[in-house]
């Protein structure tokens with residue numbers, strides 16, 4: 223996971239229009255064409271991709287154009303359970319298809335203690351804007367602290383790793399590959415060994 227420095231800022235006039243929508247209608251309006259809704263969703267996406275530097279808030283892998291890496295706006299507290307926060311920018315992050323999708327986050331209840339205001343709620347999930355992520359989730363199992371294998375180190379961290387499936391073997395492999403490709407430029411191996419590693423990575427791709 224990434225600790226995010228800020229959430230998207232929304233034009234107060236737009237926010238006012240969204241806040242005027244009655245709570246139970248908000249999840250449905252999310253998919254509508256109203257100008258304020260479209261503007262809000264655009265800002266979430268455009269600003270979010272910049273703030274998160276084109277990475278998924280949960281699995282930290284780069285966002286892309288295809289398959290499990292495509293870009294989604296993800297409600298931290300799902301709008302199906304908490305319609306009141308459908309249009310709260312702080313309740314949204316950008317995530318990949320895999321983390322946002324039916325297989326993982328979907329409609330998991332991320333709130334432990336519901337309060338009247340968003341900021342007063344207590345979350346099960348490590349909150350990407352409010353929590354110091356490294357106090358809850360760290361990378362494990364290698365002396366160089368490479369960002370590959372994830373583990374939870376607090377109740378919140380454990381909950382998040384388990385429910386968001388952040389320790390999924392496929393994702394760890396993807397992170398391993400990414401670290402490898404990043405370091406290739408600096409740590410050039412003899413050609414023969416490099417060929418060997420590249421074919422091993424290709425074999426992994428086939429397995430995925």
Ligand SMILES: [Zn+2]
Nearest residue numbers: 278281318321
């Ligand atoms: Zn992800």
